Amino acid sequence: MTSQSARPWRDLTDPRRASTTDDLEAGLKEPEFENLSIPEDLGTVPVVVDDHKIKRFAFTQDDHSPWHLESSPFGGQRVGHAALLGNDLVQLFTRVYAASKVVGYHTEEQMWFDSPAVLDEVVTLSGTYTEAYQRRGEGYVVMEARATGEDGRSVVRHRGVEILKTNPGAIGGRGSARPERRVSGTVPDDARVVDTVDAGVRVGDALAPLHKTVTAEQAAVFSRVGEYVRNIHNDIDLARAGGLRVPIVQGQQQFGVLAQLLTLRFGAPFLTSGWLRVKFLAPLEVFEPFVSTGVVTEVTEVDDGLRVEAEVWVRRVSDGRLMTAGWASATVPAS
Known part of the structure; x- marks a missing residue:
């Protein structure tokens, strides 16, 4: 495992930089469909699966399994939850696009689970926007991403579809994401x-x-309030601006x-x-x-x-x- 002093931060961004940086999203693109460049490399970032990251996810999901907090069937090691890295992969695009300006709608998620991440392991996340298309007046984008362990093994693979910017209160539940196999x-x-x-x-x-x-607290923590990201999941004003009554x-x-x-x-x-x-x-x-x-x-x-x-x-x-x-x-x- 990587030494403590050399370890990267546990998230996509290190919120401690706010003490010396005025604009945390300086230089990032506006999340508009017209700004997409397909294929678009969303970058590579190391993330440490530390004790705090596991316990925080356990809180947001109310999932306090001993596999994650004590020991697991995987050699007795503490391992991350199956979907621990899912939101990190989904949010990789915010290393290119301004996260707090996103009012998107996640329509489809797919993950393959190849191996668990181990406590204190540094995993490498990488992703690409591979496809973009328009349907019913909305701009959709497809991301393919993966998390790789320190030994080069695959941890999880991800494929997601999202409407990059929309009014979630208007489109939610209208059937635009109806499964083809009902x-x-x-x-x-x-x-x-x-x-x-x-x-x-x-x-x-x-x-x-x-x-x-x-709860609102769980949703806010899951949706990156600790990185000073504001969105319709952790901010009631932004939720209402998006046509919602409360965060979703x-x-x-x-x-x-x-x-x-x-x-x-x-x-x-x-x-x-x-x-x-x-x-x-x-x-x-x-x-x-x-x-x-x-x-x-x-x-x-x-x-x-x-x-x-x-x-x-x-x-x-x-x-x-x-x-x-x-x-x-x-x-x-x-x-």
């Missing part, structure tokens, strides 16, 4: 509810649900909840063979209770075990509305 978001009445996906898994099994409420939970934060659900149900294999792709269908306000779950759709024998596929989703408790929907898979031992 996820029903319902559990059959006769489904077997399972806490653990193992060799006995069957098509139709329902994943034991995970109930959550993301970042789509990537909901993605992290689904990754937690899948880690709980699949166990360690999810951190080494997992895949999760979701579409964000409607904004979720802070303080709104929601529940995440899923249903197993396919079980296939592969060389190293059973490849289990599932539909997963997030529903708002108050009215049952489907907020996020998608697909997941991982390989579990066959015995």
Whole structure:
């Protein structure tokens, strides 16, 4: 591991520079569709997975698993949560574009989980804008990014789609991100509810649900308030300027909840063979209770075990509305 004195900061930017820098976003481009240059290199940045980063994520997700805070099945080491680096990858573009001027809308997220990041490891993040297009009057941009461990191994890979600048209050829930393979978001009445996906898994099994409420404090910390970034997730004035009544939970934060659900149900294999792709269908306000779950759709024998596929989703408790929907898979031992 890199020595303490030489370690980089834990985030994309070091907020301590505010003591000597007036404009933290000086030289960055306006986040406008017309300013995109495809393909566009979003840079490479080292990030240390330190104790604070892990504990902070545990707070924002309300995920205090001993794997992250004490020891894990990976040689007894403390490891980062499956989606710990997800928002760092999503936000890589803010090293080129002014983060506090972004009023975007994350429409799709996809991650491949290849290996867990270990406590005090320095991971390298890199990303590129690979595609841009317009649909229904909105400008979309596609990012592909990855996190690489100190030994060169892949930790996670990311592909995301975002409307770069919009009015989230106007577009949220209008169906622009409807999945092409529709996820029903319902559990059959006769489904077997399972806490653990193992060799006995069957098509139709329902994943034991995970109930959550993301507070304004959790959303603000997740959405980089500690780096002095202001956005519709951590600032009520910016949320209202974007047509919202209160801040909304970042789509990537909901993605992290689904990754937690899948880690709980699949166990360690999810951190080494997992895949999760979701579409964000409607904004979720802070303080709104929601529940995440899923249903197993396919079980296939592969060389190293059973490849289990599932539909997963997030529903708002108050009215049952489907907020996020998608697909997941991982390989579990066959015995």
